[in-house]
Amino acid sequence: MTVKESVELLRKGLSYARRTKYKEALVYYNKALTLDPKNPEAWYLRASVLIDTGKSKEALVDCEKAIALDQNYAPAWSKKGLAFYNLEQFKEGLFASTRAASLNGNDVSAWYIKGVCLDELGRSDEAQEAYGKSLELEIILDIKSEKKKVGR
């Protein structure tokens, strides 16, 4: 029952986060984590809000917790890469985003973060490759979303 309740709370939190109502989203995520701290998704979602509100250090802690629960949880690796990038730890950001992209090759954000980290590390050619992959995926998503709009 608590797991079910926790999932419902996460869903509500996510709907607030999507509307950039981060305060409200955090309230739901915190409640969900109290009910079920073993759900990596809950840690990941809270990390996302923490990053969006400028708290990358705290987000990093949440990402670690999510990864400790599931080593192959790609979204947490991707967020971890972003948190490192924000903290200007580009080598660590590159490692995390590379891991995220290898776990989920369709993660636009992971490829993009990989690109910006490589760029910051002066590895321009490799950065272009990562940007290229990120753009390719972003275009596919954009075309899909355009089609959805037309279909509406």
Added chain:
Amino acid sequence: MKTEMPLSKPIRHFLNTTEELLDTEISLLREPDAEPGGTLIDCYTYDIDRNVIIFPAQYIGLLKDFIIAKHCTHLMIKGAAAKKGSYHVCSYTGDSVYRGMRQIYFDALKDEVNKKDKLPVQKLIQLLFILFSHFNDDVNELPWNTIVNASVYHRMPKIRKTQLYYVMKESKNDMDEMMEQEEIIPRRYFVLNKAMFYARDMFLAKTLPADELMPVLNIPQMKKFNHLEVKEMLTTRWTHTAWYQSKIFGDNMLEIIDKPLSQVNWSAEPSLDYYYELYKIGSNLTNQLLSYMTMKDWYVWEEPKHLLMAHDNKEEYEKNALKKIFGDLIADSWEDSI
């Protein structure tokens, strides 16, 4: 600039340069319902302290970067104009609305003579201000869009592929505009609208350079003009179509656009003087396009505030213009329609 979102190096560098040169602050805002092309809310247009670039939340990579680059360049042009001289836009007054609507009305009457299915009077009346306003938006957007894209292309080579995708998408959307109303819009205005976008796309196809952006390849309705021989084009079958006419007008507009913009040194060191020069070129270009379309007296160059106030007064301007065009005949039908 304070942001927690990742940005590619050239974009971050350009944002910092813009803030420094204009001595202003730029915020980036991710919004789920933002316009696909993003929005710039700037302190040279609105009464606000800092500038905001809003972009769609689903853009998280280079598409986001391109939108930021585009708006940031436009901000630079606006800011340089405001700092070096005065930043003006194409606005309108009660009198200019009257002149524009009257011309559209006369052109619509000429069109109606040859139409089998006549347009109901009430619709025709409504169409006048809609078209006037539509062209106001276009002339305030299109020359700048062309300049901004050329500038971004030369300054930020790393996002060129993204730019090409975006520009092709934008071009298709712009060409789709008015399509559903093709039969009711006076031909002249349908053609001029398409011609403007055709000219912009042709210029960008040459500048980027990207053949696939050429309207005869990118726009379905214009594909038939590709590989068409001149002799074949001159047969009535083609010359009477709106798309063929758009191409002819568009080729002339391309010359108007190409002449001043081909002289610009796009890679020059960014400075207020440089962007002010771009502003002056853009303003002259707008004037030349307006002259070519015989719309010179439709709009007035004024401060952005003037345009915002004009938008607030548009209903009154429209009502007064209709009274001047139709006299007392309009009174009853206008009251009925509101």
